[in-house]
Amino acid sequence: KAVVSTQSTGTGETLKLKSANTANDARLDVSARGVWSPGDKTFLDFRVFNSLAPTNASLPLERALLKHEDEKKRVYNERILEVEKSTFSPVVCSTLGAFGEEAIKFYRQIAVLLANKTGQTYQTTIRYIRQRLQFCVLKTTVASLRGFKGTKCTRYAADNNDINLLYQYNNLTHAF
Numbered sequence: 001k002a003v004v005s006t007q008s009t010g011t012g013e014t015l016k017l018k019s020a021n022t023a024n025d026a027r028l029d030v031s032a033r034g035v036w037s038p039g040d041k042t043f044l045d046f047r048v049f050n051s052l053a054p055t056n057a058s059l060p061l062e063r064a065l066l067k068h069e070d071e072k073k074r075v076y077n078e079r080i081l082e083v084e085k086s087t088f089s090p091v092v093c094s095t096l097g098a099f100g101e102e103a104i105k106f107y108r109q110i111a112v113l114l115a116n117k118t119g120q121t122y123q124t125t126i127r128y129i130r131q132r133l134q135f136c137v138l139k140t141t142v143a144s145l146r147g148f149k150g151t152k153c154t155r156y157a158a159d160n161n162d163i164n165l166l167y168q169y170n171n172l173t174h175a176f
Contacts, residue, residue: 030043049092061094069101090102
């Protein structure tokens with residue numbers, strides 16, 4: 001007979017995977033409502049990894065991205081599904097700017113939602129998101145190489161009109 005190993009969480013739930021995070025203070029990076037379906041809660045955990053590090057250098061970039069996504073899923077997915085009754089999306093990217101499949105799906109969905117909300121086109125919105133992400137990855141990479149030397153980060157304001165400025169700029173440049 002096969003024996004299934006289980007772990008108990010601090011809140012009393014039993015998880016099958018030994019690698020599942022069962023700590024009482026287990027936390028993910030972000031939670032959001034309405035990403036995949038209205039009212040549903042989605043948990044996100046971000047990882048930026050160095051694809052040139054010895055542990056990743058021997059793998060093709062696609063496999064390294066998949067490896068890191070699978071690690072996140074092994075640690076958090078079962079807990080999110082069973083305890084939180086929510087969905088989980090690992091958002092993985094390399095320091096070179098490559099994104100994993102789950103991250104690509106997530107950002108495409110965010111672009112659709114944001115385009116519908118702002119009235120912009122999908123193309124303008126996804127371009128805006130990609131530009132913001134590339135700068136975030138660049139800042140993370142620079143901080144990891146030289147250390148963080150700046151002031152405390154400010155929160156992103158929901159009423160930020162950067163996307164509208166980008167849309168106006170694109171309309172001006174394409175008009176000529």
